[in-house]
Every structure is written in structure tokens, then in C-alpha cells.
Amino acid sequence: MLQVVALGLAVLFLLVGALFLPFLKISVRGISNTSSIFDAALAFSGPELGWLSVGVMAMIVGIPLARVGLILYALAPLLYDVPLLRGARTAFRWAENLRPWSMAEVFILGVGVALVKIVDLAHVDIGPAFWMFVALVVITLLQDTYMCRWSIWRELDRAPEPGARREVAK
Amino acid sequence: MSARRTYSAITARQMGLVGCTHCTKVWPKGTERCGRCGQKLDSRDRRSLSRVWAWWSIGLMAYVPANLYPMLVTKTFLGTQEATIVGGAVDLALHGDYIVALVILFASVAIPLSKFVAIGFLALSVQNNWRGSGLRRMQLYELVEFIGRWSMIDVFVVAIMVALVQLSVVVTIQPGPAALAFALSVVFTMLSAISFDSRMIWDSVADLETARGVDPGSAPRADDVQVPAARGPLTPPDAVPAPPTKTPAE
Numbered sequence: 001m002l003q004v005v006a007l008g009l010a011v012l013f014l015l016v017g018a019l020f021l022p023f024l025k026i027s028v029r030g031i032s033n034t035s036s037i038f039d040a041a042l043a044f045s046g047p048e049l050g051w052l053s054v055g056v057m058a059m060i061v062g063i064p065l066a067r068v069g070l071i072l073y074a075l076a077p078l079l080y081d082v083p084l085l086r087g088a089r090t091a092f093r094w095a096e097n098l099r100p101w102s103m104a105e106v107f108i109l110g111v112g113v114a115l116v117k118i119v120d121l122a123h124v125d126i127g128p129a130f131w132m133f134v135a136l137v138v139i140t141l142l143q144d145t146y147m148c149r150w151s152i153w154r155e156l157d158r159a160p161e162p163g164a165r166r167e168v169a170k
Numbered sequence: 171m172s173a174r175r176t177y178s179a180i181t182a183r184q185m186g187l188v189g190c191t192h193c194t195k196v197w198p199k200g201t202e203r204c205g206r207c208g209q210k211l212d213s214r215d216r217r218s219l220s221r222v223w224a225w226w227s228i229g230l231m232a233y234v235p236a237n238l239y240p241m242l243v244t245k246t247f248l249g250t251q252e253a254t255i256v257g258g259a260v261d262l263a264l265h266g267d268y269i270v271a272l273v274i275l276f277a278s279v280a281i282p283l284s285k286f287v288a289i290g291f292l293a294l295s296v297q298n299n300w301r302g303s304g305l306r307r308m309q310l311y312e313l314v315e316f317i318g319r320w321s322m323i324d325v326f327v328v329a330i331m332v333a334l335v336q337l338s339v340v341v342t343i344q345p346g347p348a349a350l351a352f353a354l355s356v357v358f359t360m361l362s363a364i365s366f367d368s369r370m371i372w373d374s375v376a377d378l379e380t381a382r383g384v385d386p387g388s389a390p391r392a393d394d395v396q397v398p399a400a401r402g403p404l405t406p407p408d409a410v411p412a413p414p415t416k417t418p419a420e
Binding site for chain 1: 192193194195206207208209262265267270273274315318319320322323324325326327328329330331332333334335336337340341345347349350353357360364
């Protein structure tokens with residue numbers, strides 16, 4: 001449980017950092033272009049493709065972020081033996097339901113493929129955000145393997161209800 | 171399969187219970203929502219197959235333009251070049267990047283196509299009670315569910331290329347209409363796979379066994395499970411006393 005919460009916090013920091021630092025930079029004959037993850041997600045502009053930007057943004061940033069938030073919300077109270085926050089179980093269920101739609105690791109593999117395509121064309125510099133994102137994917141995978149759904153559900157079952165605080169005080 | 175196994179497992183449904191597909195807690199039949207995680211409970215989702223086929227067909231519909239329209243439009247000072255998914259992979263292979271070309275062909279052609287075939291096969295096999303190993307079909311289903319998201323890789327590649335390769339006059343890359351179609355196709359097939367109620371695989375297996383007359387005798391009834399003592403004389407006499415003699419010695 002501690003591992004899950006700790007890894008979740010790490011993901012949160014890495015993700016926010018990775019968003020704003022430069023991700024990749026290419027240069028050909030003096031002309032260069034730096035791109036962040038935001039730029040990649042917002043690459044699809046125009047009337048029809050705009051929706052794709054929203055979707056891509058959600059899949060590589062929004063949903064991973066939401067999952068971490070939901071998991072922390074649901075599990076952090078367990079660490080301190082305080083009553084669950086309101087709707088903690090629903091939060092954890094949503095975190096699990098969103099799992100297939102969180103595609104950060106697919107994105108990283110996509111970056112790899114794109115790099116191979118571009119390398120012939122131009123010189124590519126890898127920015128700090130790239131490494132942060134790679135670390136983030138590794139941590140997310142670790143978190144998903146460490147996290148045993150069944151034991152978490154059991155813990156959530158045992159934990160006191162949101163309103164139980166007053167009873168404990170008595 | 172050479173050895174026909176009989177599936178003598180008892181299902182929650184036979185015991186008048188309903189299991190939560192999300193957190194696996196069981197509840198009495200008729201419970202509307204799981205009291206633990208709040209998931210809607212349904213012993214067998216009757217409309218599951220219609221949803222599977224609905225998502226499946228729009229997924230297939232979106233897959234056609236995804237392959238016909240260009241995915242990437244590359245503008246250089248020499249002119250404009252449009253590449254479809256397969257065209258782009260062929261270009262890569264001609265440049266000598268066989269591995270990357272293979273990854274792309276695998277992720278955006280082989281996986282989507284085999285997903286359509288696999289989901290269609292699973293749905294048909296359940297609808298028509300085809301005989302076949304339930305275990306294999308379950309594994310196929312889990313594979314389809316796991317692998318679905320990886321098809322999205324091509325869309326991400328396009329996104330990164332477009333964001334990165336914007337070098338004014340030298341070369342710019344624009345996304346093509348196929349990117350949207352392809353992304354939609356992947357999303358729809360994922361939804362189709364999620365809609366499939368995998369418990370129906372085992373129902374169809376159980377139906378077959380009953381129809382063949384193998385199962386009724388070997389499947390434990392609800393009363394058998396609840397009152398094992400009723401079958402006392404049938405159990406091997408030494409199997410039961412063995413554990414008690416061991417525990418005090420230790």
C-alpha cells in the first residue's frame with residue numbers, strides 16, 4: 001500500500017515536470033524546433049482533427065494524471081488509519097476502469113518509432129522531459145504490477161466509512 | 171484437444187448469486203449495484219453481444235478510410251508527399267529500416283485486422299455455441315483486451331512527427347485525415363472488446379456439455395457443495411482423518 005501511494009506521488013511530480021520541459025529538439029542546417037509533450041498532443045489542428053488532439057492529450061496526460069489522483073485519493077487515508085474519504089471506493093473503481101485508456105507507455109514506444117523515422121532527416125536532441133517521461137512509464141508499470149487489486153479491495157472493505165470519524169472520537 | 175475435460179466448476183449463477191465483474195465480490199441474485207465498488211451488477215449481460223457487434227462494425231467502418239487516406243503529408247521544397255499507413259511502412263522498408271517497418275505494419279495492420287477477426291470469432295462462437303476450448307477462447311479474449319491499446323502507437327507517431335518536424339521551408343509534416351479515422355477505429359474496437367461479457371464463453375461451454383450429456387452428473391449441485399457430509403461414504407476413508415493427526419504433532 002505504501003509503495004502504491006509513493007509511486008503515485010512520484011508519477012504526479014514527473015508528469016507535471018515532463019509537461020513543461022522541452023521533450024525533443026530537432027535541427028537541420030541551423031533551423032531548429034523544440035517540442036514539448038503539449039505540442040505533440042496539440043499537433044492535430046483544424047476542425048476535424050482538433051478532436052483528435054483532445055483525445056491524444058487525454059490518453060497520454062489527462063487519464064494517467066486522473067488515475068494517479070484517484071488512486072491517491074482512495075488509498076492515502078488507509079496509510080494513516082483515518083476514515084476513508086467520501087467516494088473513495090468509487091474513485092478506486094474509476095482508476096481501474098480507466099486503466100486501458102491510459103496510454104503513456106504506448107506513447108513512449110511511438111516516440112521511439114518517430115525518432116527512427118526522423119533521425120535520417122535531421123539531428124535530434126533528447127530533452128529532460130523525455131527521460132522524465134520514460135521514468136514515469138517505468139514507475140507506472142511497476143505500480144500496476146505491485147498493486148494487487150484484490151488486497152486493496154479487502155483493505156477498502158475493512159477501512160472505516162467516511163462518517164465513522166465521530167464514532168471513533170467517542 | 172485430445173482429452174475432453176469436463177468443466178465441473180460451479181458458477182455463481184447456479185448458486186443464485188451474482189459476481190461483480192469489477193471487484194469480484196459476490197452478491198445475492200437481483201442485487202442492482204455492487205455494495206463494495208458500486209459497479210452495476212448483471213449476472214449475464216443480455217445486450218452485451220449487440221454492443222459488441224455495434225462497436226465492431228463502426229470500428230471496421232472507420233478502419234477503411236484509415237487505410238485509404240494519407241496519414242502523413244510531408245511538404246518539402248521539392249514538393250508534397252502523402253503517405254498512407256502501408257505506404258509509409260513500405261517507404262521505411264525501402265530505406266532499410268526493416269525493424270521499424272515491421273513494428274508499424276504489425277501495430278497498425280496485423281493487430282487491428284486480427285482483432286476484428288478475434289472479436290468476431292468470439293462473438294460468433296458464443297452466439298452459435300461453437301464447440302472449442304473455453305480456455306483458449308478466454309486466453310484469446312484476454313490477449314485482445316491487452317493488445318488493443320498498442321494499436322494507438324501509429325497515431326502517437328504522427329503526433330510527434332507533426333509537432334517536431336516544423337522546419338519552415340525545409341520540411342514540414344502535416345497530419346492526414348487517416349489519423350482521425352485510425353484513432354477512432356482503435357477506440358471503437360477497444361470498446362467492442364470491453365463490451366464482451368467473457369462469462370458467456372463458459373456458458374456456451376457448459377451448454378455444450380449439458381447437451382452432450384456429459385455434465386449433469388459430474389457438475390456439483392448447489393446442495394452438494396453446501397452439505398459435503400451427505401457424500402461422506404464416497405470420500406476415501408484415510409483422506410479425512412489425515413490432517414488432524416498431523417497438526418497436533420507439529
